[in-house]
Amino acid sequence: MAGAIISIVALILSATAVGGAFAQAPPAHRDIRDLNATVLDVKGFSSDLNSTVSDLSARASGLAARHDGLSVREDKATVRVSMLGDVLFDFDKASIRPSAEPTLDDILRLAASVPSGAIVIEGYTDSKGSAAYNKTLSFRRANAVADWLTSHGMKKARLSAKGLGGSRPVAPNTLRNGADNPDGRALNRRVEFVLPNDAKRAK
Numbered sequence: 001m002a003g004a005i006i007s008i009v010a011l012i013l014s015a016t017a018v019g020g021a022f023a024q025a026p027p028a029h030r031d032i033r034d035l036n037a038t039v040l041d042v043k044g045f046s047s048d049l050n051s052t053v054s055d056l057s058a059r060a061s062g063l064a065a066r067h068d069g070l071s072v073r074e075d076k077a078t079v080r081v082s083m084l085g086d087v088l089f090d091f092d093k094a095s096i097r098p099s100a101e102p103t104l105d106d107i108l109r110l111a112a113s114v115p116s117g118a119i120v121i122e123g124y125t126d127s128k129g130s131a132a133y134n135k136t137l138s139f140r141r142a143n144a145v146a147d148w149l150t151s152h153g154m155k156k157a158r159l160s161a162k163g164l165g166g167s168r169p170v171a172p173n174t175l176r177n178g179a180d181n182p183d184g185r186a187l188n189r190r191v192e193f194v195l196p197n198d199a200k201r202a203k
Contacts, residue, residue, distance in 0.1 A: 056114065056197050063110055067103045079197050081107060082170070085125070085141065085189035094140035096148055107193055108149055117196030120160050121146045124192070126185035127166045127173040139163020145191050 057072065057079050064070040069087035073080050088100045096104070111119050123142030125134040142161040150156045166173075171184035 056110075056195060059113075060110060060195070063106050067106065070103065074197070077197055079195045081110070081193040081195065082190050083107070083193070084186065085123075085191060086186055088145070088191055089141060092137070094137065094144045096144055101148075104145070104148060105152070108152055108154060111149070111193060111195060112154060114195050115198070117158075117198065118160060119154075119158050119196070120162060120194040121149075122192040122194060123161070123163045124168065124188060124190050125166050126188040127169070128185065131165055135163050135165035137163070138165050141191060 057074055060072045060079050060081050063081065064072050069084035071082045073082070083100075083103065087103070088096055090097065121142045123138035123140075123145075125138050128134075129137075139161065140163070142163055146159045146161040149159060166188070169184075169188045170190070171187040172181050173185050173188060175181050
């Protein structure tokens with residue numbers, strides 16, 4: 001009789017232990033579910049960030065539609081915002097015109113929205129004058145724009161300025177008959193803001 005009672009007690013204790021083990025399982029499953037939810041949240045944040053970066057070109061185009069003298073084009077992994085030199089500067093000068101500052105304000109906000117990467121400011125001239133003079137003038141202009149951006153809150157470490165003179169024209173400086181092309185030269189006198197487009201780089 002005593003042996004039977006001991007066996008029954010042992011059986012009850014064993015069942016309780018097993019039941020206790022099963023009772024602890026749900027919290028573990030809850031932890032896993034919570035972790036999965038956290039991972040999904042992070043993925044969602046990443047998707048939102050990619051969406052913000054991927055519409056850089058669209059936002060730049062919207063900017064160009066609101067301001068005279070701006071145009072936008074894309075190349076490999078970058079979005080280029082081009083601003084006419086005649087809007088930015090007086091003839092043969094490298095001091096920014098006050099009338100250009102509202103446009104620069106919007107470009108600054110666009111550039112600041114790019115989360116990472118270097119932003120290059122490239123200065124260009126038309127073909128008038130010597131190559132050496134044009135390269136110097138184009139650098140002074142690019143540097144003036146970079147300084148303006150820095151003085152208005154852009155981190156200097158993210159900016160670099162280049163003077164490329166009359167290289168890489170976007171329009172003919174002369175007509176087919178050899179005559180001067182003032183409209184084409186005006187397009188070539190420009191400053192370009194080269195913005196890294198991480199969404200394109202990832203493809």
